[in-house]
Amino acid sequence: MRRWMIGLLIVFTLAGNASGLEQKGQKRAMKPTWAEQGAGVFRWETAPKLLVTDGLRRSGADAIAPLQERLRARYGEAVQPQSAAGRLPSQPLILVGLTREHAALRRLAERWKTKLSTEGMGEEGYLLEITPQRILIAAAKPAGAFYGVLRLLERMGSDPKNPADLPAALIADRPAMRWRGMHVMVNGRASMPQLERLLTRHMPELRLNLLILEINYNFQYRSHPEVANEGGLTAEDCRRLSELARRNFVRLAPMINCLGHQSWAETTFKLLTAYPEFDETPDYPKDNKGIYCRSWCPSHPDINRVVFALFDELIDAFQADAFHVGMDEVFILGKCPRCKGKPNADLFAKAVNDYHAHLVGRRKVQMMMWGDRLIDSAVMKYGEWEASANETAPAIDKIAKDIIITDWHYEKMDDYPSVRYFQQKGLRVLPAGWNRAENVRLLTGCALKDATPKMLGYLATTWRGVETVVSGLEGDERALASGKDMPGLMDAIRVGAQIAWEGRQALQ
């Protein structure tokens, strides 16, 4: 992927302002599924009562936390959430709750039944009604209440002390895609401030609910300090991130890129410098001249003992229920005396199934991996990075079918047949785009067109340190100027998030 980046940077440089056409996807609020205006205006002259249903308070108090904070900025401590049992008082109020828990919310849901799709509100949908007297937010689950609250906050504007008057409205909203993700590279503790802002500010704004953190050796591993880079995340950092993720209804999946990608340019990564015996090609030049990335040997009798200990530490530190094993662009395979003579598809499938046995079998977490080695580039006309030209593709019929495939495609294509192919093979697929909004539109359009329930959503990849990505999202000019494709990347992230929430209407 990253070699592509270098190639594309050159193209961008030559193309000059051509990418400017795509740079107009500025920040805008997500459009709701359905909205109509009512009569009158809700004003903030006096502190409204804040009522929350008991079930929501018990199961998802975090859903109303941002609203509470905003009301506190305006009215001080005067507004405390109260139980929403029984009749509603006549004074101005905001009622947030799970639909089944309050008669006023049930009546609202009844009136709106025809406006929502047959699946109803789902896990993350909500109804928002604003009248001059009151504001109601109804959701089936806490996550829906959270997104309803976010919508209300957006309507209140950005000045916490002076919220905007709210014209009466009825809104019904639910995401088109269940999984709305971002993948970022974590450099260790230095990434913490930006990771925190990503989780608390940008992911809610973009309505994203999955963050894949590529950590690799940037964690202070206790089981194997010999493979840990200096300045890596601590277990305490991970606990903090996991807490922020929970409060913002984001799922965190740590990632170690397995098998391939064990070096970059002249730098060989710590696993292979600490354990040269795991190197698939120990005789290749130490400065990695002439090769893309080193691989570890999937047949070495001790390799899994070491890397599973790393998996376990990250899963425990994040209390994660999903783990991404990478496995993209594995070009070096079957070279060492242990592996030589075995088909590449068998070697690759063995590695996948080993990790699966540990992650899914023993740790009971979901396993994710990149999809490129499972696609035959001779059949699907992607390049040799996006699809396999080294005989690994038949592994698709030898691996567990509950693995989630992140299917990355960054080029402009009329069709992306692999998205269908993975579903046909019984695998769940999460299509992943990168730094051109136009290509993201094409990929997601293709994914939405032929989606079965195995098509999960959309993943934005970034291929820059999370510091740069977050600074870019915040409009920092130095970050935006740090690469020719940075404005395009920001645009592509926003467009992908809009399509993931709004679905087809964002493609028009």
Ligand SMILES: [Zn+2]
């Ligand atoms: Zn080997």
